[in-house]
Amino acid sequence: MTNFRRSGILLHLTSLPGPHGSGDLGPAACHFVDWLVAGGQTLWQILPFGGIGPGNSPYMSPSAFAGNELLIDLARLRAAGWLTDGDIAANASFRGDRVDYGAVRLFRMSRLRLAAERFFADTRKEAQDDFLSFCREERDWLEDYALFMALESGLGPNGKVWQDLPAGLARRETKALREASHSLAAKCNFWKFCQWCFDRQWAAFRKYANERGVRIIGDIPIFVSAHSADVWAHQPLFDLDAHGYPRVVAGVPPDYFSATGQRWGNPLYKWEEHKKDAYLWWTERMRRALKLCDIVRIDHFRGFESYWEIPASSPTAVEGHWQKGPGQALFAEIYNALGLKHGKGPNNARIIAEDLGIITPAVTALRKAVGFPGMRILQFAFDGKSDNLYLPHNFEAQTVVYTGTHDNDTTRGWWESLSEAQRDYVRRYLGIDGASIHWDMIHAASASVANTSIIPMQDVLGLDTSARMNCPGVTDGYWEWRFTWNQVAPWHAEHLAGLTHLHGRIPRGKPDKIMPTAS
Numbered sequence: 001m002t003n004f005r006r007s008g009i010l011l012h013l014t015s016l017p018g019p020h021g022s023g024d025l026g027p028a029a030c031h032f033v034d035w036l037v038a039g040g041q042t043l044w045q046i047l048p049f050g051g052i053g054p055g056n057s058p059y060m061s062p063s064a065f066a067g068n069e070l071l072i073d074l075a076r077l078r079a080a081g082w083l084t085d086g087d088i089a090a091n092a093s094f095r096g097d098r099v100d101y102g103a104v105r106l107f108r109m110s111r112l113r114l115a116a117e118r119f120f121a122d123t124r125k126e127a128q129d130d131f132l133s134f135c136r137e138e139r140d141w142l143e144d145y146a147l148f149m150a151l152e153s154g155l156g157p158n159g160k161v162w163q164d165l166p167a168g169l170a171r172r173e174t175k176a177l178r179e180a181s182h183s184l185a186a187k188c189n190f191w192k193f194c195q196w197c198f199d200r201q202w203a204a205f206r207k208y209a210n211e212r213g214v215r216i217i218g219d220i221p222i223f224v225s226a227h228s229a230d231v232w233a234h235q236p237l238f239d240l241d242a243h244g245y246p247r248v249v250a251g252v253p254p255d256y257f258s259a260t261g262q263r264w265g266n267p268l269y270k271w272e273e274h275k276k277d278a279y280l281w282w283t284e285r286m287r288r289a290l291k292l293c294d295i296v297r298i299d300h301f302r303g304f305e306s307y308w309e310i311p312a313s314s315p316t317a318v319e320g321h322w323q324k325g326p327g328q329a330l331f332a333e334i335y336n337a338l339g340l341k342h343g344k345g346p347n348n349a350r351i352i353a354e355d356l357g358i359i360t361p362a363v364t365a366l367r368k369a370v371g372f373p374g375m376r377i378l379q380f381a382f383d384g385k386s387d388n389l390y391l392p393h394n395f396e397a398q399t400v401v402y403t404g405t406h407d408n409d410t411t412r413g414w415w416e417s418l419s420e421a422q423r424d425y426v427r428r429y430l431g432i433d434g435a436s437i438h439w440d441m442i443h444a445a446s447a448s449v450a451n452t453s454i455i456p457m458q459d460v461l462g463l464d465t466s467a468r469m470n471c472p473g474v475t476d477g478y479w480e481w482r483f484t485w486n487q488v489a490p491w492h493a494e495h496l497a498g499l500t501h502l503h504g505r506i507p508r509g510k511p512d513k514i515m516p517t518a519s
Helices: 027-038 074-079 101-121 125-137 139-152 174-183 185-211 229-233 271-276 280-292 328-338 361-370 411-417 420-430 437-447 490-502
Strands: 006-010 043-045 215-220 248-252 262-267 295-298 306-311 321-324 351-353 374-377 399-402 452-456
Touching: 006 490, 027 043, 027 185, 027 490, 043 452, 074 101, 074 185, 101 185, 125 139, 125 185, 139 174, 139 185, 139 229, 139 280, 174 185, 185 215, 215 280, 271 280, 280 295, 280 328, 328 361, 351 374, 411 437, 420 437, 437 452, 437 490
Parallel strands: 006 043, 006 452, 043 215, 215 295, 295 351, 374 399, 399 452
Antiparallel strands: 248 262, 248 306, 306 321
């Protein structure tokens, strides 16, 4: 990443406009690609593409491999003949500015079940053959995922988890799995159908973006949900007790922001077990991510050097302690299995390390040894200390700079929360009056030596705290933000394009004028 400069936008697909309650892989995704091109942007960063978990978070997905069924464009299923115009008529209660996940799930999943029923009754050979081909290609994760989701539907709505399944299924005894696969075949086929739809629509979306010079940045959470197909199907790889529950869980220790730390609750890995088969589960996970995305951001990279282990019985993160992670050995196997080039430079630009939090010299040494660029967040820069690593004058070129991430407040919200003394420091450092703080910060990121600059769409639009995507530790009311095309004026793209030209972040040619807004 040291030989070229580029920039892009951070926006999750659910935040796109669209008629069915949340953004998806429909026309709005392609229109946003066109808008990126008009703005001179060559990167689109999304959040994890998997299904949502507790609190509607995509970081607690039921699978590290499967796509989010709620992202499937229903209009394309109508075009294929498996839904009607009436089936996909928009619900009048859907809001354009927020996602009501309960209503969206009810609406979309009922339509997907109807489409699946008609698909399996469809005698057209081409579609059926393509579906079977997909199932063969992805069977290593798809079979377990489909059966897990089919079994989950029988657990009921009372918070039961896979450990509550009959013992034979919870322990994955061969006979029990075979009988369940047979009796639940129709339900399994439904989940496979959804993944086939997601996969083919995603491929078309990525092709559209790539053909226009836009690369997709995906996101891999380091840990997975305890209630997931991954933990159920690969129990020896996770630190579980005799009943299948996590013995210890993930989190981060107490710090300046929290006296009790953060207890995430994800099960931790038995890294020695992963090592025995050359980290196969991780290499296949990375293979899947890089099949769908051009670049992947690995969340909580510091956990690969050492991670905070918390007893599962502890209600907070205070009682945890550090344990050594797999280090370079894991990434050496990933490089070898996937044919990636080891070391610095643009050939290794397919992975970004999220190196935020408590970063020790050992973590930095690991990141540099494996050749990944790290991240710098401008909102973290202004503590009054000139050696703050997030200040632009301390950047190195192999860096990805953000005004803020999905976990931060919007830049306007952040600015409004600062004291007058803090604002004065920001104004003096950036040489600004702060009247348009979001554009001041975007300018600072774009002008920096960091060879990659990523800006949340909320900051382009200058939105306040109400548009914040996530607030770590708060389980309700987040991941819901959406924008509408009425909020986007032609000058937004024109101004972005001007900055990227000014700071050498456009690799070729001047972008076309922005197109009219679309629904």
